[in-house]
Amino acid sequence: MDALTHFLSLSDANVRYVVIGCVLLGISSGLMGVYTLLRKRALLGDAIAHAVLPGICLAFMLSGVRNTWVLFAGAIITGSLSVYLVDLISRRSRLKPDAAIALVLSVFFGAGVLLLTMIQSSGNAAQSGLDKFLFGKAAAMLPEDLWLFGAVLLGVMVVLFFGYKEFKLLAFDKGYAQSQGLPVKALEMALSTLTVLTVATGIQAVGVVLMSALLIAPAAASRYWTHRLSGMLILSAVMASIGAYIGAFISYTKPGMPTGPWIVVVLSVLTGISMLVAPNQGLLARYWQRRKHRDKILQENILKAFYHLGERNGSQALAFDIKLLKQQREMPEIRLKSGLRSLVKEGSLLDTQFGYQLTRTGLEAATRVVRLHRMWELYLSRHLNIAPDHVHEDAEGIEHLITPELERELELLLDRPGSDPHDSQIPYTKKDRN
Numbered sequence: 001m002d003a004l005t006h007f008l009s010l011s012d013a014n015v016r017y018v019v020i021g022c023v024l025l026g027i028s029s030g031l032m033g034v035y036t037l038l039r040k041r042a043l044l045g046d047a048i049a050h051a052v053l054p055g056i057c058l059a060f061m062l063s064g065v066r067n068t069w070v071l072f073a074g075a076i077i078t079g080s081l082s083v084y085l086v087d088l089i090s091r092r093s094r095l096k097p098d099a100a101i102a103l104v105l106s107v108f109f110g111a112g113v114l115l116l117t118m119i120q121s122s123g124n125a126a127q128s129g130l131d132k133f134l135f136g137k138a139a140a141m142l143p144e145d146l147w148l149f150g151a152v153l154l155g156v157m158v159v160l161f162f163g164y165k166e167f168k169l170l171a172f173d174k175g176y177a178q179s180q181g182l183p184v185k186a187l188e189m190a191l192s193t194l195t196v197l198t199v200a201t202g203i204q205a206v207g208v209v210l211m212s213a214l215l216i217a218p219a220a221a222s223r224y225w226t227h228r229l230s231g232m233l234i235l236s237a238v239m240a241s242i243g244a245y246i247g248a249f250i251s252y253t254k255p256g257m258p259t260g261p262w263i264v265v266v267l268s269v270l271t272g273i274s275m276l277v278a279p280n281q282g283l284l285a286r287y288w289q290r291r292k293h294r295d296k297i298l299q300e301n302i303l304k305a306f307y308h309l310g311e312r313n314g315s316q317a318l319a320f321d322i323k324l325l326k327q328q329r330e331m332p333e334i335r336l337k338s339g340l341r342s343l344v345k346e347g348s349l350l351d352t353q354f355g356y357q358l359t360r361t362g363l364e365a366a367t368r369v370v371r372l373h374r375m376w377e378l379y380l381s382r383h384l385n386i387a388p389d390h391v392h393e394d395a396e397g398i399e400h401l402i403t404p405e406l407e408r409e410l411e412l413l414l415d416r417p418g419s420d421p422h423d424s425q426i427p428y429t430k431k432d433r434n
Helices: 002-009 013-038 042-063 068-092 097-120 143-162 164-172 174-179 184-223 229-253 259-277 283-313 322-328 333-345 360-383 392-398 404-414
Strands: 349-352 355-358
Touching: 013 042, 013 143, 013 164, 013 184, 013 229, 013 259, 042 068, 042 097, 042 184, 068 097, 068 143, 068 184, 143 164, 143 184, 164 174, 164 184, 164 229, 174 184, 184 229, 184 259, 229 259, 259 283, 283 322, 283 333, 283 355, 283 360, 322 333, 322 355, 333 349, 333 355, 355 360, 360 392, 360 404
Parallel strands: none
Antiparallel strands: 349 355
16 A cells, blocks of 8 residues: 555656556557558558667667657657558559568567677677567656657647548548648658657667557557547557556566556556447447347247237137247247247236237337348348248348338338239238228
C-alpha cells in the first residue's frame, strides 16, 4: 500500500519521468495505431519498428554520443526509408505487400543487429545502454526525452485534428477519397511520417521487438467497443495510457521487471478482455446473439409444426403431444422439450393434460412463419424461375430472417398471394387482412 501511495504521488523524479513518458508514448501510439489498423498496415508498423534500429546505430557511430535527439533523427531516416522501400517493392516487383514488409523488416533488423555488435566491440564508453533499444529501458528516461515525447504527441494530435475528415475517408474508403479529389498520396505520406515518428520515440520504452504491440494492441481493443473513428481514437488513447501506467507501476514495485514488456502484457490483457466482453462484437455477446437466433429458429420451427398439424387435422385449437410433434418435424427430443418450455413460458403455448396447444399469440406467430415460408417459395418460383420442388430448403432458412419491412415488400410484389407453388393456402390473420 505504501508503494502504491508513493507511486501515485509521483514524488520521485525517476518515477515521474517514467510514468509521464510512458503515458505520452501510449497516447501517441494509441492514436496512430487506429489509422494503422484501419488501413490494414499493422505489419508496416512492425517493419518500421525494426527498421529504426540501424538508424539509431548509424547516428551513434557518426556522432559518437548517445544524444536523444541525434538518435531520434537517425531512427526517423531509416524508418522513413523502410516505408519508401516497402511501397517501392510492392509497386515495382511481383512481391505482395506482406512479402515486401517481411523482406525490409529482416534486412533492416539484421543490419541493425550487425551495427550494434560492431558498436559493442568498439570500446566506446558512450555506448552504455544502447543495446536497451532492442527490448526497451523506460527506467532510463531523462527530462529531455519527455520533451521529445511531448513534441511528437503534440504534432500527432495537431495533424490528426486538422486532417480528421480527410484521414477518416482515407482509412475507410481510399477509392472514394480519390474520387473526391483528395490528395491521397500526400495524406498517406503524412500518416506514414507520423507513424515513423511515433515508433521512433516509442522504442526507448518498449524496444524494437515490442513496439508494434504498443502501436496495434490499443487500437485492436478499441475496435471491439465502437465502429466510430472518434470513439476508437479516444478509447485507444485511454487504453494505451492505462497500459503504460499499470506497466510502469508493476516495474516500480518489482525492480527486476522491465517496464516495456509489462506495458505490452497489460495491453494484451486489455485486448483479450475487450475481445471477450465487448458489447455486440465481443465473443460472449456474439455467442449470446447466435444462441438467441438459434433459439428463435427452434421456437419458430416448433410453432410451424403445430400449424401444419392443425392444418392437417382441420383445427388450430387442438392439442398435440411430443410424439406427434416429432413425427411432424424430426428434431432431438431434448431440444424439442427446451423449445416447448420456452414457448409455454412466453405464452405462445398452453401445457394441457392432452398435450401442448397454441394460444392466440402462438397462432399468430405460427401463421406468420408459415406465411413467410410459402410466400418465399412463391417468390423463388415466380420471379427466379426455380422449380417448385427445389424451393423448400431455401425457404426454410430465409423465413427466420425476413423483417416486417421486407415482408410488406414481398406481399406487394406478389400482390398478396393466396397460395404457394404447391397450391397450399398462404394464411393471413385478421390483423393482416385489415
